[in-house]
Amino acid sequence: MRIDDQLLADAKALAAQQHRSLNSVIEDALRQLLRGAEAHEPEPVTFPVYGGSGPARPDLNLNDPRVLKELMYAEEDAFYRRQAGDEAR
Numbered sequence: 001m002r003i004d005d006q007l008l009a010d011a012k013a014l015a016a017q018q019h020r021s022l023n024s025v026i027e028d029a030l031r032q033l034l035r036g037a038e039a040h041e042p043e044p045v046t047f048p049v050y051g052g053s054g055p056a057r058p059d060l061n062l063n064d065p066r067v068l069k070e071l072m073y074a075e076e077d078a079f080y081r082r083q084a085g086d087e088a089r
Contacts, residue, residue, distance in 0.1 A: 011025050011026060011029075
């Protein structure tokens with residue numbers, strides 16, 4: 001395991017200040033980190049169910065990053081085309 005020199009020096013200083021071993025300081029830090037990670041697990045993301053009156057798009061797989069990227073760029077292109085059209089007037 002490699003630890004950044006400054007981080008290691010700070011941990012050693014804390015251990016000396018608290019009259020503890022470096023090992024116990026590092027173990028406590030890891031325990032706190034792991035407890036925090038367990039407590040802050042994000043909620044699963046749920047997408048809303050389509051309920052509009054327009055045509056449904058069952059061909060869109062929103063779990064496919066390529067599809068999402070394509071939709072994002074299509075929306076961005078439309079925005080810039082509208083903006084360019086407004087500036088031409």
